[in-house]
Amino acid sequence: MDSPLDPLEHVADLFTRILLERQAQEAREPVVRPQDPDVLRSLLEIALPEEGQDLETVGQRLSQLVKYTPSTASGAFFNQLFGGREPAALLGETVAAALNNSMYTYKVGGAQVLVELELIREMGQRVGFEDADGVFTPGGSLSNLVGMLLARDRARPQSRTEGLRGPSLRVYTSNQSHYSVTKAISMLSIGSDHLVRVDVDARGRMDCAALREAVRGDLAAGYQPMMVNATAGTTVLGAFDPLDEIADVCEEFGLWMHVDGAYGGSAVLDPGQAHLLSGCGRADSVAWDAHKLMGAQLSCSVILVRERGLLAQSLDENASYLFQGDDSTLNPGTRSIQCGRRNDALKLWTLWQALGHRGLAERLARFRRLALCAAQIVRDAPDLELVRDPEFINVCFAVEGVSAEELCQQLTERGLAMVGYALVDGRAVVRLVLVNGQATDEDLRALMDRLKEVAAELRLATAGRLGVVF
Ligand SMILES: Cc1ncc(COP(=O)(O)O)c(C=O)c1O
Structure with a gap:
């Protein structure tokens, strides 16, 4: 489809549309929709074409790709050491x-x-x-x-x-x-x-x-x-x-x-x-x-x-x-x-222009505050065990009767949250890192609630498999 717009204007327009669609997606949809790569290949037009496509078509294909990309700016993204989307940096x-x-x-x-x-x-x-x-x-x-x-x-x-x-x-x-x-x-x-x-x-x-x-x-x-x-x-x-x-x-x-x-x-x-x-x-x-x-x-x-x-x-x-x-x-x-x-x-x-020295300091202080809050939630939960007092903004904890690997995988598979696990003292524990500038206190609480619910479910399933009677 030919566009009346100048190509650069068209690109700017497509960019704006894709960005806003993404933002809307982040607000209403799960942080990730895990898909088998072969299914994704069949759903998306990833193969390179013989003939060039008009910008609108390229934009549509791009927009589809974006839909199936994990949302690192979602408030439920706590995986690894980056996340969020700072408008000024963008x-x-x-x-x-x-x-x-x-x-x-x-x-x-x-x-x-x-x-x-x-x-x-x-x-x-x-x-x-x-x-x-x-x-x-x-x-x-x-x-x-x-x-x-x-x-x-x-x-x-x-x-x-x-x-x-x-x-x-x-x-x-x-x-x-x-x-x-x-x-x-x-x-x-x-x-x-x-x-x-x-x-x-x-x-x-x-x-x-x-x-x-x-x-x-x-x-x-x-x-x-x-x-x-x-x-x-x-x-x-x-x-x-x-x-x-x-x-x-x-x-x-x-x-x-x-x-x-x-x-x-x-x-x-x-x-x-x-x-x-x-x-x-x-x-x-x-x-x-x-x-x-x-x-x-x-x-x-x-x-x-x-x-x-x-x-x-x-x-x-x-x-x-x-x-x-x-x-x-x-x-x-x-x-x-x-x-x-x-x-x-x-x-x-x-980014630095937009936040200034003060805004950056506040950003770092907020992460630390969130980490301390997460650590307290862990301490207060009888089935969670804080393996170290947080030195910085990493909160590592074990979940009673549940493998950290399985728990993190279930959270991802259900699209509830993305959070990683790591080995501490030779055992796998949940490693929560508070570096997502978009994640709020409520997001953190929601994450911990979901995590505890899924952990309880996994424990019940394991007990069922083992025939344990409560
Ligand atoms: C302590 C430390 N050093 C180096 C790196 C590597 O940084 P990059 O991922 O930017 O290559 C990481 C990444 O997580 C890290 O945690």
Whole structure:
């Protein structure tokens, strides 16, 4: 069908329609309608056509796809470490896509580069770096990889040209850290066998005595200790490693200190929680995802580096066809793994403009308040067991007589809520994470009510199968 509209107007119109339809869907429909992928394939027009379709038809097909996509902005979405939909961030994200500037040079990015530099400066200061270097990356995993790359290049300056030689390098991380650290050490050819997993205390924080002992042992065995990855906000428990103590160890042994704040880095925005990152300014590098707690759309992550010049030292290449003219500070491509690079900074900037420092602090404080409220609901329920007092905004609990895996699966299958489970002390528990800016107190209470109802049903079914008489 031909449209009288200019194609861009038509696109804007389709976008608005799809967005509003989605919002309406979120208000009246379940968070997810689980479907078998083969059924979905038959329902939707996913195959690519021989002949091009008009925009209206493309819009209709797109709108169908959207209907069968889980609603991460629904008030019943509590899965993983992101969620919600911040309107101001969506504005920046949409405009960035419309502009389509590659963020490698000032020549191509123009004012957009200044936005990225301003965010790096502000976020650097927040973590305690006076004059931070940094760059946006496609996610926390990549930010961690870059942090480890810099550490490797400091420990072995020749590795960039000659490859790795000499005694094996060693990296230390808590046994609660994110799997991206294991991926990074493999990708950098140090080898995952050289990742030393340090024990944690009862709260899930790295045990610094064990760390010191491990470093000493490795030195005696002829290894070269290189870096400690401290986690600020572990994925499951939300624990913060003691950064000041880790910094002491790093100083004592001359190790690079990287803070994986992909998840918990945002705590610095709330004066009530910033103490969790005390000592962060003594680190060499920090990874921080704005697509988690801050609510910028995926993906939006930064690697911040205390000393200027190190990113370029590890990542800059001669490319006279690309880097032309400007001072290299203005060319983020000289500090990035990527060549062509999407603009992930703009959505964070529009979000920050809309909320201000104060609004962001309130957002973080609200998540914490919700987490404490969830923990209290758990404590008050006789059949729920809080496995740890929440360190941050993760609430992990067991449900009497019910497998966490089955419970979470049932909640999803029935479209009631999306919430995940994880292993704590070797047993699967529900891991509720309060990072969805759209989720209200009522949503949280509704989730907990549904969860308790489904758990009671599952218990009855199990008792029935086992022939238990009450
Ligand atoms: C502690 C921690 N570090 C790193 C990551 C990886 O971040 P991303 O998903 O942005 O790659 C995560 C993701 O959940 C995380 O929890």
